[in-house]
Amino acid sequence: MKAFWLIAGVVAALFALFAPLVLDRGTLNDIWNLALAVVLASAWNLLGGFAGQVSLGYSAFLGIGAYTTVLLSLRGTNPFLTLPLGAVLAAVFSLIIGLPAFRLRGPYFTIATIGVSEAVRVSASSVSFTGGSSGLRMPAGSFDFNVNYFSMIGLAILVVALAAYVKRSAFGRALAAIKQDVDAAEAVGVNSTQFKLAAHAVSAAIVAIAGSLYAINFQYIAPGSVFDFRLSLSIVLMPIIGGVGTVVGPVLGALIFSTLQIKLLSIPALRDSFLFIYGGLLIVTMLYEPAGLVGVGRRLARSLAGAR
Amino acid sequence: MQQLISVVLNSLLAAGLYATMAYGLAVIYGVMRIINLAHAGLMMLGAYVTLTLFSRFSIDPFVALIIVGPLFFLFGVLLYGAVGKRIVRSGATPSMESLLLLFGVWLVLQNLAYVIWTGDTQSILTSYTMKSVEIAGVRVGVPSLLVFLASAASLIFLHVLLKSTYLGKAIRAVTQNRDAALLSGVNADRISATAFGLGTAFAGIAGGMLSTLMAFTPDFGRSFLLKAFCIIVLGGMESITGVAIGALVLAALENGLAAYTSIPTSFQDAVSFALFFVALVAFPQGVPSLVTRFQRRAIIR
Numbered sequence: 001m002k003a004f005w006l007i008a009g010v011v012a013a014l015f016a017l018f019a020p021l022v023l024d025r026g027t028l029n030d031i032w033n034l035a036l037a038v039v040l041a042s043a044w045n046l047l048g049g050f051a052g053q054v055s056l057g058y059s060a061f062l063g064i065g066a067y068t069t070v071l072l073s074l075r076g077t078n079p080f081l082t083l084p085l086g087a088v089l090a091a092v093f094s095l096i097i098g099l100p101a102f103r104l105r106g107p108y109f110t111i112a113t114i115g116v117s118e119a120v121r122v123s124a125s126s127v128s129f130t131g132g133s134s135g136l137r138m139p140a141g142s143f144d145f146n147v148n149y150f151s152m153i154g155l156a157i158l159v160v161a162l163a164a165y166v167k168r169s170a171f172g173r174a175l176a177a178i179k180q181d182v183d184a185a186e187a188v189g190v191n192s193t194q195f196k197l198a199a200h201a202v203s204a205a206i207v208a209i210a211g212s213l214y215a216i217n218f219q220y221i222a223p224g225s226v227f228d229f230r231l232s233l234s235i236v237l238m239p240i241i242g243g244v245g246t247v248v249g250p251v252l253g254a255l256i257f258s259t260l261q262i263k264l265l266s267i268p269a270l271r272d273s274f275l276f277i278y279g280g281l282l283i284v285t286m287l288y289e290p291a292g293l294v295g296v297g298r299r300l301a302r303s304l305a306g307a308r
Numbered sequence: 309m310q311q312l313i314s315v316v317l318n319s320l321l322a323a324g325l326y327a328t329m330a331y332g333l334a335v336i337y338g339v340m341r342i343i344n345l346a347h348a349g350l351m352m353l354g355a356y357v358t359l360t361l362f363s364r365f366s367i368d369p370f371v372a373l374i375i376v377g378p379l380f381f382l383f384g385v386l387l388y389g390a391v392g393k394r395i396v397r398s399g400a401t402p403s404m405e406s407l408l409l410l411f412g413v414w415l416v417l418q419n420l421a422y423v424i425w426t427g428d429t430q431s432i433l434t435s436y437t438m439k440s441v442e443i444a445g446v447r448v449g450v451p452s453l454l455v456f457l458a459s460a461a462s463l464i465f466l467h468v469l470l471k472s473t474y475l476g477k478a479i480r481a482v483t484q485n486r487d488a489a490l491l492s493g494v495n496a497d498r499i500s501a502t503a504f505g506l507g508t509a510f511a512g513i514a515g516g517m518l519s520t521l522m523a524f525t526p527d528f529g530r531s532f533l534l535k536a537f538c539i540i541v542l543g544g545m546e547s548i549t550g551v552a553i554g555a556l557v558l559a560a561l562e563n564g565l566a567a568y569t570s571i572p573t574s575f576q577d578a579v580s581f582a583l584f585f586v587a588l589v590a591f592p593q594g595v596p597s598l599v600t601r602f603q604r605r606a607i608i609r
Contacts, residue, residue, distance in 0.1 A: 101589065106403070107407040110404075110407060111537055112584075115582075115588075118534055119577075122577045126572060126578075229530065275415050276415065276420060279412045279415025280416055282409070282412030282415065283412035286409040290405055
């Protein structure tokens with residue numbers, strides 16, 4: 001099973017890297033969106049999946065990355081040089097939130113993150129430097145399709161590889177211990193707060209880089225788009241539907257999510273209500289298979305093995 | 309002085325609505341240890357049902373509440389049968405699965421509303437929407453006064469229900485100690501269904517009342533959900549008095565900040581969300597626990 005996913009991943013990565021030779025712009029844009037989804041889902045999964053800390057506030061990090069890039073680019077910096085700064089700012093912000101919030105457990109943590117992200121969104125819409133509700137535009141001539149395409153694909157490959165590495169590392173095992181039982185993990189010497197903070201900071205930094213690339217790609221951002229609650233939602237839904245806490249799950253979730261998104265957004269009647277489908281998927285997942293698609297796959301594999 | 313009266317009066321009026329809004333969450337949390345994220349969707353639905361009753365059948369929104377309450381109670385019981393039953397109460401803290409499940413319910417409700425009522429901003433305009441009366445020298449809008457009276461009525465109804473019926477006693481018993489309640493023969497499944505219905509009914513009523521005060525879209529409800537959380541956290545999660553205290557604290561803070569500081573109103577929500585965060589982290593047992601803690605300290609001395 002592991003070998004299969006490894007080969008599938010390498011094939012997919014190679015396909016994405018060589019796609020610009022054969023495919024048209026529209027399809028490449030879809031692949032770009034898929035890569036963005038993979039990055040967001042896998043990054044969220046580092047904290048939400050591996051450590052079991054479900055955060056509904058990830059749009060804040062995406063927004064921090066996007067705004068760092070746009071604001072500095074407007075002052076003449078090369079957009080790609082702003083990526084590390086956005087990542088650092090988001091990581092710092094994740095620590096500021098995480099220090100108090102990680103005192104809370106389970107659902108209380110989740111609700112606190114909704115509060116934080118809403119506070120960030122409301123504040124961002126009412127201060128002037130974010131462009132208020134009318135948003136900000138990137139300076140003209142800062143867009144190069146190829147650079148933009150390959151940076152997102154590269155980021156996606158790196159993040160999935162990082163997730164696979166973390167899962168096997170001592171760090172990943174500590175996170176898994178925290179997920180299973182915080183008290184037991186503490187008792188055997190895992191400093192749970194430190195590990196949670198570290199996972200939070202790493203995933204926040206990755207999401208901020210994705211946010212910078214988002215700003216470069218769309219050339220326009222507003223608090224209503226990058227700090228949108230629906231964005232936080234999508235980030236959470238993908239790994240959960242795919243299979244929380246696994247390396248493959250978030251990628252599968254992202255694949256389904258972005259394919260559905262493209263299909264659904266082309267139907268005018270569903271443009272506002274596409275989350276209906278995801279809400280339904282979430283209910284079904286939670287009721288019948290909380291381990292997501294990966295869980296369904298495991299069941300199938302088991303029953304196939306049993307039939308033999 | 310005039311300003312102080314105005315702040316006190318407005319806080320009191322807002323607190324009534326806030327308490328109704330928050331009680332729905334508190335009763336479900338108390339009985340089932342579930343954080344009902346679908347609450348926001350149910351409030352939104354309450355607003356739209358009230359709107360439909362008003363525009364189709366020209367029923368006054370405050371009369372409509374009498375229909376909305378029982379209707380939502382039924383809906384809540386059905387919802388419990390459909391998804392709530394599956395939620396196993398796992399010990400003292402709510403499970404992540406139940407949170408995400410109800411989150412899914414919220415998404416479905418919200419997007420169902422987009423399909424049925426579209427995303428256009430709606431509002432209810434009655435003959436008295438713009439009218440106001442003068443109380444102690446302060447002008448108060450008639451709708452907010454009516455909202456306060458309706459909230460007070462529903463909270464009194466709730467108080468009587470909880471204090472003097474078997475059902476109410478059973479709900480309080482399960483809230484205090486589920487295992488002991490089960491041992492003394494309380495039917496936990498039925499009580500959970502009733503509590504879920506009650507919570508849903510209160511969400512619907514709160515939504516209906518909100519629809520007379522402001523314009524709304526299917527996305528509406530989220531900021532009120534957070535306010536409701538803030539209130540039950542401030543109030544110590546369970547008791548009805550706690551909810552009332554929490555509602556008063558939040559309303560007084562919001563109105564006080566608006567009147568005495570230069571923080572723009574657009575920041576008001578950010579302030580209450582920040583308060584919510586601080587409250588959750590600093591005193592998760594709520595304001596009542598702070599009081600008992602101080603009392604204990606005083607006794608020790």
